[in-house]
Amino acid sequence: MTDDDIIICRCEDITLRQIRELIAQGYHTIDEIKRVSRAGMGPCQGRTCRQLIARELAGALGVPIEQVEMPTFRPPSRPVLLSTIARGEADE
Amino acid sequence: MSRNSADVVVIGGGVVGCAVAFELAQRGCTNVVLLERNTLASGSSGRCGAGVRQQFGTELNCVLAREAVRIFEKMDERLDYQPSVEFRQSGYLMLAYSDHQWEQFQRNVALERSLDIDVKTLTPRQTLDIVPFLNIDGMVGATFCQEDGHANPFHTTFAYARAARRLGVEILTHTEVCGIEVENDQIKSVVTDRGVIATSTVVNCAGAYSGKVAAMAGIDLPVWGERHQILITEPVEPIMGPMVISFHHDFYCQQVPHGSFIMGIGMPGEPKGYSIHSSVDFLEGMAVTLRQLLPPVAQLRVVRQWAGLYDRSPDAQPILGECPPVERFFNANGFSGHGFMLSPIVGVIMAELVTTGRSSIDISKLDAGRFARGELVLEPTVVG
Numbered sequence A: 001m002t003d004d005d006i007i008i009c010r011c012e013d014i015t016l017r018q019i020r021e022l023i024a025q026g027y028h029t030i031d032e033i034k035r036v037s038r039a040g041m042g043p044c045q046g047r048t049c050r051q052l053i054a055r056e057l058a059g060a061l062g063v064p065i066e067q068v069e070m071p072t073f074r075p076p077s078r079p080v081l082l083s084t085i086a087r088g089e090a091d092e
Numbered sequence B: 001m002s003r004n005s006a007d008v009v010v011i012g013g014g015v016v017g018c019a020v021a022f023e024l025a026q027r028g029c030t031n032v033v034l035l036e037r038n039t040l041a042s043g044s045s046g047r048c049g050a051g052v053r054q055q056f057g058t059e060l061n062c063v064l065a066r067e068a069v070r071i072f073e074k075m076d077e078r079l080d081y082q083p084s085v086e087f088r089q090s091g092y093l094m095l096a097y098s099d100h101q102w103e104q105f106q107r108n109v110a111l112e113r114s115l116d117i118d119v120k121t122l123t124p125r126q127t128l129d130i131v132p133f134l135n136i137d138g139m140v141g142a143t144f145c146q147e148d149g150h151a152n153p154f155h156t157t158f159a160y161a162r163a164a165r166r167l168g169v170e171i172l173t174h175t176e177v178c179g180i181e182v183e184n185d186q187i188k189s190v191v192t193d194r195g196v197i198a199t200s201t202v203v204n205c206a207g208a209y210s211g212k213v214a215a216m217a218g219i220d221l222p223v224w225g226e227r228h229q230i231l232i233t234e235p236v237e238p239i240m241g242p243m244v245i246s247f248h249h250d251f252y253c254q255q256v257p258h259g260s261f262i263m264g265i266g267m268p269g270e271p272k273g274y275s276i277h278s279s280v281d282f283l284e285g286m287a288v289t290l291r292q293l294l295p296p297v298a299q300l301r302v303v304r305q306w307a308g309l310y311d312r313s314p315d316a317q318p319i320l321g322e323c324p325p326v327e328r329f330f331n332a333n334g335f336s337g338h339g340f341m342l343s344p345i346v347g348v349i350m351a352e353l354v355t356t357g358r359s360s361i362d363i364s365k366l367d368a369g370r371f372a373r374g375e376l377v378l379e380p381t382v383v384g
């Protein structure tokens, strides 16, 4: 197994090779990579892969990792059952 | 910035701007620069439900949507795009909850059929053949069009952008338009935070910000932002084909090919504005409506909630075409919740207008002048 086969986003099965190809195609932000590949859209919401993709981008673009723009975290912070939310309603 | 002049400057890198840029280049107009202040699809296009329907209450909306669907059907080949824009014709099921609404739906169906759009009317019981777990309490009737559906909004935007680039269009992201120089009603240049581009022609595809962009050219355009929220669940096996939509509940819900359910409801009293924060009351309202209409779907987990802006116009209808007195300032905005589904045909129409001065579909009713004339277009079949 080469580096390229390493799975970067475990929720959506995205490999390092795929991430590198997308960067080569011109997708140069985490948001764009997420939108085109779904990396980071799974149940864990990118908790691990964001960091890894940021590191790849920093390397490929030759910028410090702090300069890679981080996407906003979207609620809820953990998957929640919709029916539980509905039960929380006052008079339902 | 590599070009300092262009035949046409397209403002906005959403699905509409990218479609316009591609269609221009397709007609030989390749000296085009598209300006996007963020990344492509970072605005409403990347935040939308991406539903595509042809069931409307005015002839013009039906025709525009029908032609858009015909383009979606062949989009992968036309734009030579891999993997795919994922257009799926899994239908739209529209539910009526009052006699008044049902009468309107029946009028719509007569109109749609006269325009070659294949729509069926269904009794509440018959809807169970399509969505067996739908709660039909209180429903009066429903309409269904199998040729409606949805596509992937990111891939659709990227597909148009890539095809436009291949034909020579320059797409500049992270480049914000901050001014438009106009002299004697003629456009001279577009000023950005990264330089100036001399041009005579601008197409304003800035979504909810189109009013602000028009103001840069001294034009008063009534387009504003209105927040709409949306959420997505964990993916599960395919159990629901069509988009289910109820105007009564201001609700829509669809299972996308990936297996997740994507859904939204309107929030009464949403002010004009540009906030795209998510709120907890949306999540609660959504959960309650869902449990009522599609009980098994309420047993899923929500993984992500977000918001985007509708680019609202006063009559919730698009604004298309040139905008006197300024010459060659074209609008393609004001879509008010339907801009994704119309984008393929809007690209064609705008490119025709810019290059020849006319369009194959008469869109003169959708000009910006209609508000001053008091000739609003009344579409009875929209959410919010």
Ligand SMILES: Cc1cc2nc3c(=O)[nH]c(=O)nc-3n(C[C@H](O)[C@H](O)[C@H](O)COP(=O)(O)OP(=O)(O)OC[C@H]3O[C@@H](n4cnc5c(N)ncnc54)[C@H](O)[C@@H]3O)c2cc1C
Binding pocket: B011, B012, B013, B014, B015, B016, B017, B035, B036, B037, B038, B039, B040, B041, B042, B043, B044, B045, B046, B047, B048, B049, B050, B051, B052, B175, B176, B177, B178, B205, B206, B207, B208, B209, B213, B227, B228, B229, B230, B264, B307, B308, B309, B310, B311, B332, B333, B335, B336, B337, B338, B339, B340, B341, B342
């Ligand atoms: C929650 C939600 C659900 C929706 N569901 C559907 C649906 O199911 N079906 C449907 O058809 N439509 C739907 N819509 C509506 C649809 O998203 C929009 O009508 C459509 O995306 C508009 O595309 P656009 O390209 O005009 O706008 P946008 O995608 O908003 O693109 C405009 C771009 O202009 C850029 N911009 C703005 N100002 C400037 C400036 N000064 N300089 C440079 N760039 C600038 C912005 O950054 C933005 O990227 C929905 C919208 C929302 C919010």
